[in-house]
Amino acid sequence: MKREYLLTPGPTPVPEEAYLAMSRPIIHHRTSQYRKIFEEVTTSLKDVFKTKNDILTFTSSGTGAMEACVANLLSPGEKAIVVKGGKFGERWEEICQAYNIGTTCIDVKWGEPVNPNLIGEELAEAGGGIGAVFTTLCETSTGVVNDIESIGRIVKRYEAVFVVDAISGLGADNLETDNWAVDVVVAASQKGLMTPPGLAFVSVSPKAWERVERSKFPRYYFDFRKAREGLEKFDSPFTPAVTLMIGLGETLKLINGEGIDNVLARTRRIARGVREAVKALGLELFAPAAPANAVTAVKVPEGIDGQALVKLMKDKYGVTIAGGQAQLKGKIIRVAHMGHITDSDLLAGISALEKALDEFGYKVRTGAGVEAAKEIFTSGN
């Protein structure tokens, strides 16, 4: 008998409230019953996004909504700036390339946040020819959180729209959409929102809507205008992922019941606990300068294969963490702490990590990590 702990940055564990609601006999989406759920979800998401902008819902992975941003905000021949400091920054570049958008990439060393001034310099140099700036709140592949507030202060002086992939950060790392002048935020259901994957969300500012109206790329399913029409009577343009929306309705009640700022504070505390645990074990953080609260990336000690470490933790201790992606394969491990992941889950995870490291011959003082984490967890801030 083994208890499983899912400590990955998406999907994250789903609360019982959502499972139970999703297990009730399915309902049809062209009913007042479903429209009420759609309306409630849309309203509740605004509190989490900290925005008064429209929030559009799509049945897709987060990547679908990222592509939707490129297809709706730009037109053939236009240019964009992409902040590229990990796999998900690269994804913006790949999507722009697929749409033949002239892309200026700001290459950031993996594990570091972008310097906002570099974006300002590129915008100034381009002299008004940039349609959008694509960035990432939490770069899940490296555990970095970017300074969205400072970037927003810069981009708002230009005609470019400011687009933030907050897929893994939302609900874990603070994002003040309106205060920080973020025109478009992309999110998904399976991270801080604690719902199974399959839903993606996009908030759209008035400045962004102007670009949507002008866009010349072919689009239908992901057409922001159709999604906005759907909001008029909360009548989805296409068959929505009914059960996932029902589940999300429940998790949003949990989030807004606790209050988004309390959720963020709790997440900040447990993230700090995990970082302290890691340091107490003599391990190095991969992103010490700007560690995200959604996920902690840790360098795997010399001589240990990170993939084997992940496998041992899963197979022997039932703890699922993530390894490194692309150039970081085998070199880092990533532990998530957002949504429904609790202090206790993380203590179990850290304990398993101690044991697994020991089995690979890495000397740790047993309990040192757990102790360090527990101290922060119980400190109340």
Add this chain to the structure above:
Amino acid sequence: MKREYLLTPGPTPVPEEAYLAMSRPIIHHRTSQYRKIFEEVTTSLKDVFKTKNDILTFTSSGTGAMEACVANLLSPGEKAIVVKGGKFGERWEEICQAYNIGTTCIDVKWGEPVNPNLIGEELAEAGGGIGAVFTTLCETSTGVVNDIESIGRIVKRYEAVFVVDAISGLGADNLETDNWAVDVVVAASQKGLMTPPGLAFVSVSPKAWERVERSKFPRYYFDFRKAREGLEKFDSPFTPAVTLMIGLGETLKLINGEGIDNVLARTRRIARGVREAVKALGLELFAPAAPANAVTAVKVPEGIDGQALVKLMKDKYGVTIAGGQAQLKGKIIRVAHMGHITDSDLLAGISALEKALDEFGYKVRTGAGVEAAKEIFTSGN
């Protein structure tokens, strides 16, 4: 206390086996556990599609996969033929228009199937300039099933690929993808496949793959080539709708356990029962010439508002049926009989219809519909 009966053409009721499996703690998709499910689902779908072609899975509504067909199979400036005999035929036209594809529509009177020879005539007349023929297996808005076999025999002589929207028909109306030379079949999870909405599928023939390689439309999330790469190791290119895939794994076990041909025969029988019931009540079928087995469309008697009828059945008797869409709003009702909808559910539905009609002043002999249906249901063929 009211028992709810969902008799709509999608979402359809979900079997207990799927609900239970979807309620187990969520798993991560980059694991052998998930890859095994992805592989099993893909293999099982081939039995249902009756194909050896690749089957691609997308996290989206069926419409997303329809758009994916246009974006992957055609290029700017190319032409297509669209069979338009209802709302979903119109959707092909709308998507083609969004992509600026020159479209020849074959306008079919709503409630009638397309004459396959008309497609042959258009193909011959165009002299080879047509890239794709877009059709519908079961036109859900009218309850018509088209003669896909005959159309396939015609289209295969041309360079055009033959694309069938089988979103509501698959698993209810027979579709022999390979035998009938269907190049691309689009399906979705929430109809005959008995899983909540959020997954769409596309089967792609070698002839269609040639066009995919050549296509020049911008695409990323719905890129067939990325989805095919994902099949190599059953490693989804983007975060998939994990719980829905798990649910689908269970419903496919039910379908293939019974055998797809047995499922189709059972569905054919209950569809016939519903048609006989409707006739016994003195009502007229909307699509008598080619009624689908997935859904039956029935003309609402003169003087009765179809929308009010649907509402009464839902509010008073807990029976959810669908009304008419677009030009048929208020004029027809639609009763689904596919997937997990059983004889008993339909008897409850027919009985509620009898009572509701009576309340609207339409004279029926109480029990006449139920009796007629029951006779067919118990006849064994």
